[in-house]
Amino acid sequence: MNPARKRTARLIVALSAAVVLASALIYTSFSAASPALSPSQLVRQAQPGRSYQLTGTVAKGSVRHEANGIAFAVEDRAGGTTIPVNYTGTVPDPFREGREVIVTVQKQGGRFIGERNSLITKCPSKYKTAPPGEKQNY
């Protein structure tokens, strides 16, 4: 093979490898991704054994400390549907009632189990003072 053809062949092999790898990446990202749903959407769509990213606010008066973690309920941002979640793992420092959270959950029986260490507290004002309504009231 002359050098020019050899180079072209090499380029085609390299490009095809890149395309194959990129397609694998893109395919797996769609199949491995957990959709982000609000409680009212999750109630309608949840299938057992699939992971979902549940987003909403922590319902008032719902946080309970248990032997191996915490239980709390996630409420639609606008209020309404709430979903109780049992969660084990790290609880971020800013977590509290009324805050917006994202937690990866799976439906097991009639319950939603939070994936270990998946809880993120999305504090809308992380680097600023929280508005009064969000504060923990003593």
Add this chain to the structure above:
Amino acid sequence: MAVLGRVCLLLALAVCAYGIGASLYGVRSGRLEFADSGRRSVYALAGILTVAFAVLEIAFLRNDFAFVTVADTSSRTTPGLYRAAAVWSSQEGSLLLWAWLLSLWSSLALFITRRRMREVAAYATAILLGLGGFFIALMVFYATPFATTRPAPAEGAGLDPLLRFPTMMIHPPMLYSGYTLCMIPLAFGMGALLARRVDAAWMRVARRFAFAAWLFLGAGILLGARWSYAELGWGGYWGWDAVENASLMPWLTGTAFLHSLMIQEKRGMLKVWNMSLVLATGALAIMGTFLVRSGVLNSIHAFGGATLGVPFVVLIGALTAGSIYLVVSRRDMLRSEHRLDSLLSRESIFLANNLVLVALCFVIFWGTYFPLISEALTGQEASVGPPWFDRYTVPLALILVLLSGIGPVIAWRRATLANARRNLATPAIIALLALVALVAAGVREKPFAIAMFCCGAFVLGSIGQEFVRGVRARRAIAGETAPVALLALVRRNRRRYGGYIVHVGMAVLFVGVAASSSFQHASELGLSPGGSTRVGAYTIRYLRPTATITPRYDAAHTGSTLSLGAVLDVSRQGRHVATLSPSEGYYDSGEPAQGSVGHLIGGQAVSHISMSAGVTRDVWTAIAPNISTPALQRIVTVGNRTLPPEQAEVAIAYLARAYLKNPPPAQFHLIVSPLVMWIWIGGLMVFGGGLIAIWPAPSSVRARVRVRSRARAAQGLARA
């Protein structure tokens, strides 16, 4: 004072506009005195922004709560050092820091090049001032750091307690220095394309500043990881969070550029690729800033109420489109002078390393922006988690570490098989010995971790061999003792041996990451005093509760009103190892609605972890005490009802005593991780190696090089 700050910003904007006009007019019309004036306006910008930054810093130090940003992010109870760092904890303050650092680095770059590449520098000046002007315009029109309120509040809200940590004070300036330094190669690269002078001169500037950017960005990322590990009650150092990823991406493309640049310097190849990497690194750095500012992705870092999305999208779009247009329209100037001679050569190893780094960057880019991509394509927001990132990044990291061991010992152009075998035999044997030792020691699970240990051993072997050969050669020639020869070797070839140290540091860091993520033992459980549990080989016993009150005596010196914790005894096979005392700090919320007592502890609660760090393992502990028991809550409620604000601390003291007397079970997070310390040691080695490589060569060497090049030129002339 605020007026002075506002005037400075307006003046800075005017200077940017003038400087852009002057440099463009100067270079277009050939009247370079205007371009010089444009360059001087960058110095002026640096001066003006220094004054603006000083105004804000002084307001923070003086507790001038008339400044809205001071009232929002600082308070009298925030300890002094953290007050100084609170400047960049707000959105407005960090924009000012960005613009200020950009003006300083730009001044340095333009000062160094003031007598060279005047056309390229003139375009670069305009681009840098354009970027600076963009940030200043954001501060003038969207988020001004100098907004004031009358009457000034008596007390501010305080710095977020999570940020009251020493590395948090230097992490943002480091990262921002890295981001802003990325702008220099971007500006000079675009300048070179615009001026159609794509020669070696701009590359020298680009290399030096890309290296500095790489160093600062790397240090910033590592400090952030350290903060996450030692401050957040999480125990991890990397979580594939959107903002973490955003800082890693330009670092990866920057690393690729620093390697492929060597091929361009030596062989005149890969010019389009290098230019694209420089421009991509700059665009990724802006995107990193954008991610923090826009709140477009869910991140633990996102600023509240961030509204700067649209201007950033416009800037990134313009930069990307401009870069693509310039590279495509100037592609004739960027033709390679040579072709790859052999697949077994240093060039091809570097090329492979570049492809792996860019692939890593692509994986991280895709994963980070996946929520946006998926929403755009399917209408449903979805995100990928750490397991997805690990699936791709772990094998790529393995290849990368392996290549970092092969690259330095393989010849340029064309290596013979015999030559490659001679150079790679020792490292391969060392890697094999490591594998045998690991299997003999009973490490048989976690194939990826074992592979990483072997790759690490391979790199140590290959770089160690290079050092030994170099020292041996010097000893043979100059008859020096081994330590003197080693020092002289590194001093004479800073770039090369500094680079080698960086490679060893990276290998050590990855070994630490592999060991600590694969062989970690963790436990989360509730314990009462006297209770104990086993984590890995260690027994951890909850001896007694602790409580401190008043910000002044806060054990962690972060100004918490109340701090509740525990004394833990760590032992192994009956032998005492360490006594640890994790605690949780409760902070004043400054919110009167919570009651005279309630607000004193109603702010953010923050874990203060306690750990015993060692060369072989870290024992890491955090506590979340339960203060919502009815008995403790009653104290707060009664205090709220009966105590005026000036006596409210009495109730806190009473609460602390009640907690000590009858402590409810506390929730503990306990982790035993092997080799975590090697992540930090590896990081320090990378930083040290980087400093050695970037340090200018000693004047004597430079003089000798100059003499030699003149002699060569004279020879060439004589021959002609």
